[in-house]
Amino acid sequence: MALCFSINATTLPQHHHGKVNYRSNKKCLESVRNLVKTTGVASVVSAPQESLQKGNWVKLICGASFEDVVDVRNLSLVYTLAGVDCIDCAADASIVNAVNEGIEAAREIVYLRKPWVMISVNDDEDLHFRKAEFDPEECPLDCPRPCETICPASAISLQQHQSTTELSHGTEMLNVLKGGVITERCYGCGRCFPVCPYDKIRMAMYTRDAAATAELLKRNDVDAIEIHTGGRQTASFGGLWNDLGNSTGYLKLVAVSLPYAGDATISSMNTIYTMMEPHLPCLNLWQLDGRPMSGDIGRGATRESIAFAACLAAVKDKPHGLCRFAVLSFFATF
CATH class of the missing domain: 3.20.20 (TIM Barrel)
Structure with a gap:
């Protein structure tokens, strides 16, 4: 050997x-x-x-x-x-x-x-052959975002934005999170899955x-x-x-x-x-x-x-x- x-x-x-x-x-x-x-x-x-x-x-x-x-x-x-x-x-x-x-x-x-x-x-x-994915708008604004911190490839980026929501009595401006997984940088290491406090992250497999x-x-x-x-x-x-x-x-x-x-x-x-x-x-x-x-x-x-x-x-x-x-x-x- x-x-x-x-x-x-x-x-x-x-x-x-x-x-x-x-x-x-x-x-x-x-x-x-x-x-x-x-x-x-x-x-x-x-x-x-x-x-x-x-x-x-x-x-x-x-x-x-x-x-x-x-x-x-x-x-x-x-x-x-x-x-x-x-x-x-x-x-x-x-x-x-x-x-x-x-x-x-x-x-x-x-x-x-x-x-x-x-x-x-x-x-x-x-x-x-997998990628992390989640909808950032489902994430609470006060989330500490451990997924961003733990990602070794800087493949998760979240920012607060204002979004207009249609309501029965008119419109309302709400703060929401935008961004999420930068797909091309994610290599599926899996570190983000267990640290999400709200269990929002999914694993997408592909062939x-x-x-x-x-x-x-x-x-x-x-x-x-x-x-x-x-x-x-x-x-x-x-x-x-x-x-x-x-x-x-x-x-x-x-x-x-x-x-x-x-x-x-x-x-x-x-x-x-x-x-x-x-x-x-x-x-x-x-x-x-x-x-x-x-x-x-x-x-x-x-x-x-x-x-x-x-x-x-x-x-x-x-x-x-x-x-x-x-x-x-x-x-x-x-």
């Missing part, structure tokens, strides 16, 4: 800035260029596939549901300079464009080979469209896909894989993310690989979570990941491909 890393960049600064203008300060630009050169960033000399097979692959996780194009572009610029091998983002054309814009901006500063661009999709309900995903995969600036699946029912995975059709032939990596579901998990992994194999032209990677990680701020995730690793290590007929255990961040080649 070899050590590897993933960087989850969905916990963002509390203040939303515009695009990083790296050309505005020539002295700063030269300092960045010299820093990258003197630190010997691995991506200058090592291709992503080589890093993956050696076990020192580094992936930036922008978030399967995070769709703020400016922040995604800036993150991609910074982490390309830092030498990541892969940038994982939402399966949305505007987000893919933002990632590639950030990569190219970094390569204008100093020559680096391009990291892979990976899009994340799901075959059914999954915690990585990425297979046809739109297939079109993205045919682009020459998308290199990899991560498919999130439940691990118990393989039929939904098979349906998505069939819907993607020959679009997977353009890829350099197919990753499958699934949680530990007991003894049946290994069998499910083997079944999934059997489904993929006839149309799998590239490496496959198992992204193995003890349990789904998005918004999982409770205890026990590491223990479940360890249990998953122990289960897999004890199996003689191991699923084909590379494996990465979430939290532990270990790679093993089987």
Whole structure:
């Protein structure tokens, strides 16, 4: 086993800035260029596939549901300079464009080979693919708004406004709250759900469209896909894989993310690989979570990941491909 890393960049600064203008300060630009050169960033000399097979692959996780194009572009610029091998983002054309814009901006500063661009999709309900939602006008004016405070992505914003209400005897001006969830910034972490004192926040789950995903995969600036699946029912995975059709032939990596579901998990992994194999032209990677990680701020995730690793290590007929255990961040080649 070899050590590897993933960087989850969905916990963002509390203040939303515009695009990083790296050309505005020539002295700063030269300092960045010299820093990258003197630190010997691995991506200058090592291709992503080589890093993956050696076990020192580094992936930036922008978030399967995070769709703020400016922040995604800036993150991609910074982490390309830092030498990541892969940038994982939402399966949305505007987000893919933002990632590639950030990569190219970094390569204008100093020559680096391009990291892979990976899009994340799901075959059914999954915690990585959800958004918070609520009607701000249902919120009491005296609410302390803990949802605003706790949101790590500054994705909730509430302001008081005056609203005209029609009554039987005429009209009346009332103060109401406006705003709510900034959808493109919400990545479904779930922190706001339990803190709402009036139980107004709902969780909206969604599934990425297979046809739109297939079109993205045919682009020459998308290199990899991560498919999130439940691990118990393989039929939904098979349906998505069939819907993607020959679009997977353009890829350099197919990753499958699934949680530990007991003894049946290994069998499910083997079944999934059997489904993929006839149309799998590239490496496959198992992204193995003890349990789904998005918004999982409770205890026990590491223990479940360890249990998953122990289960897999004890199996003689191991699923084909590379494996990465979430939290532990270990790679093993089987």
